[in-house]
Amino acid sequence: MLPITILERNILELLNNSTFSLKEVSEKTGYDKHLCLKIMRDLIDKKLVIFDGIKFSTASSIPEETIKIINSPEVILSETMEYIETIIENKNSNLFKFKKITLSESDEIIFNAMLVNLEIFLKNSHLKKSASKDMRNQKVVFWGMGKMDSISKQMIGEIK
Amino acid sequence: MDIQQQTISRYKFIFPNDKLRDISKRTGINLTRIYRIMNGKLMKVSELEKFRIAINEMMKMNGEQEQILKSVEQAIIIHTPEELRKIITWIERKNSSKRYQDYVKKFEKNHKIA
Secondary structure (H helix, E strand, O other): OOOOOHHHHHHHHHHOOOOEOHHHHHHHHOOOHHHHHHHHHHHHHOOOEEEOOOOEEEOOOOOHHHHHHHOOHHHHHHHHHHHHHHHHHOOOOOOOOOOOOOOOHHHHHHHHHHHHHHHHHHHHHHHHHHHHOOHHHOOOOOOOOOOHHHHHHHHOOOOO | OOHHHHHHHHHHHHOOOOOHHHHHHHHOOOHHHHHHHHOOOOOOHHHHHHHHHHHHHHHOOOHHHHHHHHHHHHHHHHOOHHHHHHHHHHHHHHHHHHHHHHHHHHHHHHHHHO
């Protein structure tokens, strides 16, 4: 069984060190109130969230093993893939850009420098806004580059 | 997993509560023979076919459903447990998204009626 869904994780992240009512969770995530209630029920069943009658908060005694599973590289990777797949499948927008290109050595150095700059920019930008817990306006950003040679080798199982 | 085992496990997945008598009734195979088959006796091709007909009738499968079952059977044979785990996770994620979508749709529909 799936340890956690993306929607559950988003709510769990929202509730981290905070308590919110159902209405507040719905406002902050942008999810329909009834969907929030369904997700909350699932999270309570999984013993990850508690409800005091008014507000929801993360359970104080989540076993170390559960946290380890939820944050395992396999689970994070599968969530990342789900995000990317959802964005690619979005027919109404042109969010995903993909190109097969040949780069000169100097252009590759320039491109790598751009990627480093982008990463630093995103990290700093996130730090400025992360305290607001405004999940509704969160963005999903992805970037990167792969070498065709190693991708092909990985596909045929030469690289694990 | 051989074809006989695959067919029996698929049958058990679709009809989890069937007793030997129910299996006999559904497939038209003699009860004693069902008992033997369920205890590992090799099936005849005609019996295998009867099991398949019972499964297909229940599932009323369309092309895609038939195809996914075939792909899964193939995946079980060719992939490592680690690779299978990735496939399972992918399917489970798709299923959970669908469950949420259906939940919202169902609620909206009920809400409109009310």
